[in-house]
Amino acid sequence: MITAFDEMHAADGAVRDNYRSYAEWLQSMPGDVTARKREEADLLFHRIGITFAVYGEDAGTERLIPFDIVPRIIAAQEWRRIEAGLKQRVQALNAFLHDIYHGQEILRAGRIPAEQVLGNSQFRKEMMGVDVAGQIYAHVAGIDLVRAGKGEYYVLEDNLRTPSGVSYMLEDRRMMMRLFPELFARQAVAPVEHYPDLLLSTLRTLSPPAEGDPNVVLLTPGQYNSAYFEHAFLAQQMGIELVEGNDLFVRDDTVFMRTTHGPRKVDVIYRRLDDDFLDPLAFRKDSMLGVPGLFNAYRAGRVTLANAVGTGIADDKAMYIHVPEMIRFYCGEEPILSNVPTWELRKSEDMRYVLDHLPELVVKEVHGSGGYGMLVGPTASKDEIRLFREKIVAGPEKYIAQPTLSLSTCPIFVEQGIAPRHIDLRPFVLSGTEVSMVPGGLTRVALKEGSLVVNSSQGGGTKDTWVLQD
Amino acid sequence: MLSSTADHLFWMARSMERAENTARMLDVTWRMALLKHDEGKPFQEWTAMLTISGLYEKYVERHGLVTAENVLHFMSLDESNPSSIYSSLYNARENARAVRGTVTQEMWEAINHTWLEIRETTPATLAADRVSEFFEWVKDRSHMSRGVTHGTMLRDDGFRFLRLGTFLERGDNTARLLDVKYHILLPSLAEVGGAADYYQWSAVLRSLSALSSYRKVYRDLITPRRVAELLILRRDVPRSLAACASEVNRLAQELNGPRSKELLRRTGRLDAELRYGVIEDVMATGLHEYLTAYLDRIYGVAEEINRTYFWAVDEPLAADAALA
Numbered sequence: 001m002i003t004a005f006d007e008m009h010a011a012d013g014a015v016r017d018n019y020r021s022y023a024e025w026l027q028s029m030p031g032d033v034t035a036r037k038r039e040e041a042d043l044l045f046h047r048i049g050i051t052f053a054v055y056g057e058d059a060g061t062e063r064l065i066p067f068d069i070v071p072r073i074i075a076a077q078e079w080r081r082i083e084a085g086l087k088q089r090v091q092a093l094n095a096f097l098h099d100i101y102h103g104q105e106i107l108r109a110g111r112i113p114a115e116q117v118l119g120n121s122q123f124r125k126e127m128m129g130v131d132v133a134g135q136i137y138a139h140v141a142g143i144d145l146v147r148a149g150k151g152e153y154y155v156l157e158d159n160l161r162t163p164s165g166v167s168y169m170l171e172d173r174r175m176m177m178r179l180f181p182e183l184f185a186r187q188a189v190a191p192v193e194h195y196p197d198l199l200l201s202t203l204r205t206l207s208p209p210a211e212g213d214p215n216v217v218l219l220t221p222g223q224y225n226s227a228y229f230e231h232a233f234l235a236q237q238m239g240i241e242l243v244e245g246n247d248l249f250v251r252d253d254t255v256f257m258r259t260t261h262g263p264r265k266v267d268v269i270y271r272r273l274d275d276d277f278l279d280p281l282a283f284r285k286d287s288m289l290g291v292p293g294l295f296n297a298y299r300a301g302r303v304t305l306a307n308a309v310g311t312g313i314a315d316d317k318a319m320y321i322h323v324p325e326m327i328r329f330y331c332g333e334e335p336i337l338s339n340v341p342t343w344e345l346r347k348s349e350d351m352r353y354v355l356d357h358l359p360e361l362v363v364k365e366v367h368g369s370g371g372y373g374m375l376v377g378p379t380a381s382k383d384e385i386r387l388f389r390e391k392i393v394a395g396p397e398k399y400i401a402q403p404t405l406s407l408s409t410c411p412i413f414v415e416q417g418i419a420p421r422h423i424d425l426r427p428f429v430l431s432g433t434e435v436s437m438v439p440g441g442l443t444r445v446a447l448k449e450g451s452l453v454v455n456s457s458q459g460g461g462t463k464d465t466w467v468l469q470d
Numbered sequence: 471m472l473s474s475t476a477d478h479l480f481w482m483a484r485s486m487e488r489a490e491n492t493a494r495m496l497d498v499t500w501r502m503a504l505l506k507h508d509e510g511k512p513f514q515e516w517t518a519m520l521t522i523s524g525l526y527e528k529y530v531e532r533h534g535l536v537t538a539e540n541v542l543h544f545m546s547l548d549e550s551n552p553s554s555i556y557s558s559l560y561n562a563r564e565n566a567r568a569v570r571g572t573v574t575q576e577m578w579e580a581i582n583h584t585w586l587e588i589r590e591t592t593p594a595t596l597a598a599d600r601v602s603e604f605f606e607w608v609k610d611r612s613h614m615s616r617g618v619t620h621g622t623m624l625r626d627d628g629f630r631f632l633r634l635g636t637f638l639e640r641g642d643n644t645a646r647l648l649d650v651k652y653h654i655l656l657p658s659l660a661e662v663g664g665a666a667d668y669y670q671w672s673a674v675l676r677s678l679s680a681l682s683s684y685r686k687v688y689r690d691l692i693t694p695r696r697v698a699e700l701l702i703l704r705r706d707v708p709r710s711l712a713a714c715a716s717e718v719n720r721l722a723q724e725l726n727g728p729r730s731k732e733l734l735r736r737t738g739r740l741d742a743e744l745r746y747g748v749i750e751d752v753m754a755t756g757l758h759e760y761l762t763a764y765l766d767r768i769y770g771v772a773e774e775i776n777r778t779y780f781w782a783v784d785e786p787l788a789a790d791a792a793l794a
Contacts, residue, residue, distance in 0.1 A: 027541060223568055236571035247474050258473040260779045262728050 002449055003152040005408040006420055007072060018468060020074040051179060058243040062417030066461035067172055068412040072423060072443040079190075079439055079467045082145070082153060082427070085106065085336030086437065088327060089430045090141050093158060093314050095330035097137035100313060101127045111329050112322045117313060121367075124275065124310035126282060130299050132308050133258045134143045134433060138305035140199070141272075142166075142441075143427040145337070147408035153407070156424065159321065160307060160315040162272045164429050164460075167230035169442040170195060170237075172464040188469035190439035195428070196237035199270075202432035206304050214267040217241045217257060219275050220287045231272050245273075253300040268304045275309050311467040316368040318344070318402050341403060345396040354401040354456070355392065358385050363392065363401045376452065378404050410463065412445060422446045424454050425465065439467035475569050476631040476778040479752045482565035482573075484635035485620075486581070489558035491643035492613035495519060496545055498651065498677030499607040503538060505669050515654060516541040522650040525553060542596050546604070547588075555608055559588045562615075574622040577615065583585040630721045634775065637721070641714030642768050644678060648701050649761040652694065671697055698757060699749040711742040711764060718771065725779070733774040740767050 003011075008019045015023040029037070074082075099105050101116055101124075107114040117123055142163030144156040173192050177184055200216065202372050207214030220231035222244050234243035235325050247257050248266065256263035271278065277287040280297035297303050313319065323341045324335045343350035343361075354361060364371040375388040409420035427441030443463040444454035454460040496519075520526040521542065528551065546555045548554045563585035566578055587607075593605045598669045616636070623629050640707045651674045671692045675681040680700060687704065688696055705712040719741035721731055750759045750766075 232570045241472055241475075242474065244474070249474055260471050260476045260725070260727055328519075329571050345778055465772045 004149055004406040004420070005149065007147075007408055007410040007423070008420075018073045018078075022071065022073060025183060025186060035396065037179070062290065065168065066446055066447060067168075067175060067177070068447075068461055070411050070413060070418060071176065071183075071464045071466045072410050072425070073466045073468065074440065076190075076468050076470045080342055081336065083155075083439070085438065086143055086427055086429050087435045088331055088333060088336055089143065089155065089158070090138065090324065090431055090435060091159060092323065092327040092330045093141065094135065094431055096326045097308070097314050098132075099136045099330070101130060101310060106326065106329050107373065110326050110429055112319075116318055116322075118139055120313055120316060120318065121149070121434050122310075122312035122316050126295070127308075127310040128298075130309075131301065133208065133304045135286060136206060136431045137308035137311050138314070139206070139308075139431050141431070142408065142426045143429060145425045145427070146340075146405060148340075148405040149410065153325070153337055155337050156340060157320060158315040159426075160273065160311040161430065162227075162307065163426070163444045164227045164230055164272075165444075166195060167233045168462045169428070169440070169465065170233075170443075176464040177301060184304050190467040192438040192440055192465075195438045196234060198430055198436055198438065199234070200238040200240070202430040202436070203268045203270055203304075203306055205432040206306070208301055210267045213263060215257075216268040216270065217243045217266055218250075219243055219269050219271040219273055220246070222276065224315045225272075227272065234270075240270075245287075245289045245291050245349070248291045248294070248299050250291060253293075253296065253297045253302050255291070255297050255303045266303060268306065270306050272279075278305075278309065290401060317364060320365045323399070340405060343401040345392055345399040345401060349402075351392070355389060358389060360404060362404050363388060363399055365400055367401060376404065379452075381407065404452075407446075407454075410443070410445065411448065412461075412463075419449070421449070422452050422454065423463070440465035471572075471631075473781040474778060475572055475628065477776075478565040479567045479628050479631045479779075480635040480664045480775070482562050482569070482581070482635070482641045483632040484560045485561035486612055486615050487639040488563065488643070489555045489578065491647075492545055492555050492558065493605040493612075494677045495523075495643070495647055496542065498647070498673050499544070499604065500538075500601065500605075501673040501677075502651070502654075502670055505673070510708045513537060513541075518654055520547075523553060525551065525753065527573065528743045539596075543593060544771035545593060545791065546596055547593060551552050556591075557586050559611075572628055574618070576618045576622045580611070580615045580618045584615070584703045587611075594745065598608070601752045627725060630725050634725075635717060637714040637717040638768060638772055638775075640709055641711050641718070642765060644701060644711060645716070645761045645764050645768070646708050647674070647678065648698065649758060652698070652757055668692055668760065675700075677685055680707055680709065681709050695749060695753065698752065702752060702760075703747055703749060704746070705742060705745070712747075715741045722775075727778055730778050733771070733778045736771050736774055740764075742769065776786055 007017060008023070010016055010470070030343045052232060088165055096106065100107075103174045104114075104117075107117060113355045132198055138160040140163060142159035142165065144159065145153050145357070146156050147153055148276065169192060204214050206356055207216070216238070217240055218231055218238070220228060220235075220242055221226065225231070231244055237349075241257065249256055249258065249263075255266040255269070257266050276284045277289045278292040279292060280287045281289045281292045281295075281306040293434050294303070294305075295309070298305055298309065320441075321339065321344060324339055327333060327335045343354050345363075354363070358375070360381070361375075361377045363375040363377070375384065407422040407424060409422045411418035412421050423440050423443050425443050427437055429435060443465045445461050445463055446452060446454045447461045484493075499515045499519050503513075513622050516538055517526065517536050520529050520536070525544075529536070529541065529544055532548075532550070533544065544551055545554055547556045549556055550558075551557060566573055566581045570578060591604070595601070598682065619629075619632060623632075653668075657689075668691075672681055675684050675692070675695060678701060683706075684692065684697070684700055687700060690696075700707055700710065702711045704710050705716055707713060715737070719737040722730065722737040726734075755763075
């Protein structure tokens, strides 16, 4: 096994520049103070845990998402490159979405195989020719980044539907400032607290013409959704109404919300509800969560949906391999951030290679998410590998494969001091009339020693993410 | 404000108030049952309480015979009884959770904490030597929620819907409690002034936290007529029907929604009747008849609030009509 890139320490054990100030502080803390701080932190974790957990369905499903107190620190210069790369990527993805639902230039130019787009279940024919405000489809994008090898960043996947996790980013920062205010006095850490303001102004800029201030609402599937905490949290932070489908109705292609003082027009819907459930008249007929007639109002340009309908075609794993080509095609630039090398099993030569090297590779379902339905070759048993081989042979087009990346590590607090664990990073990129983001994002950490799975549904935790200021 | 938010706030407060009032009702029934030694009808109080709450049939279906122990459990911790203290606290918490972004952090914590504690409460809590402590706990938690609400919440329409829920429920409960106790105590009316009678009536007053108010107002013997006057017509007694009707009317006026004409007519009439009523008229009507009519009015007001502000979801036409 290759040694992973350690965010804090260089190969010779020396502390990296971006961690120097933090390491000095850590060193200067007497053992008993550290222990006391840990206890205090544990107490506070518990309280955060409660805050996060009380939104769960019932006692059985309430889960704590653990939070680790060692920050993940990114140097200013490094962030500038990441930021430029993210902007470029998200601009290309939005351009792709507009193109694919209009002229389909990229298909006609033969840069992406047409059948992979048009035959994809995520392609929404209903969106053909629909003009959305500002030609923006993915208003909120969560781009998952990992570092591997000697520390190079790779884009692991794009999340363009209803990416979540930003509330943890905000809560983690609040907790760190509460626990260790002195750390923020030692060095300048770029703020993230203004994310809700940035989001709200992004949403407002794409409102259809409105009388007075645009009325922006957040549409949630309801309190039994696993991300309900985040929905309530963001609505509260932005000072907008948190609505469910039943709160809205459509008349004359106009969306209204039911208020105690009568119907009030809705201009922008930040929806955290999947396409399928948005409108029983247009999509799934059995959806009780949506708003009948919403899609017609949307097509008529009377309401803005963020994110747009049909973004799933661009964050599909089958489309992932084409993003560098999209960047070249739409931006006329070379990609700043690299993709992870990926084999498509629908290609016979790729399939042959993958079947010969299964124990070294990670195999993923094209439509899977949340770390389910994947094979991690190096840690899988022979039986698991055999089973997966059968699945691949039965439906190769459903899978892609990637090398097992040795994700970078960052220290976390454990019983005996600190120890390295694998991490990733999800920055949140906002697209309105311009592209913006807060520095950093959500760092997820695999708490189990050696584990590469950072998903909260599978034992992952989170860390505060610092981007240092020059 | 969103109609669904108003609805949740209204029921959050109403459910918390119901939990408190159920505890008060159980407390006084418990005390009165202890004082009575009527061999013929040992569980008359308990039966009457179930009847007035409209739960007698549901209880019999579940437990058969009326016993103090079973009724206590049924009304306190039984999850299958939608009016039990347990269910009320559950409803309060579920409604609070649905409007997590509208209530303050402190309000949510107070209500959630209450729910977490009742969930851990075992039937042993209802043992004879501990049950009063349990009732006190329920009242304390309700006081706490109300106090936190008063101390932290913005005085907007949300606050008003919350208060509407509180006073409608309180008025309803005071009327029921008075009705059932008056009814049971009537046979002994002949011997007004007897020791047993005194204890019974002071238990009623105490259960509504009105005993010391009674002393201050009347400085005289406790008589059923004065108890009725105090709890029905005195607007300065915070759990009286008059106080509740006055608050409900004031809140309805402050809300003043575009479709609230009928609601205001109803709350205005209810308030006026209590404001200008005299005890002689109440007694001439018959106390039971009077209280029954009052409960009907309260029910009508609640229905009208629902129609005016909460847009019952199965009435999409109402939305269209209001637009036209």
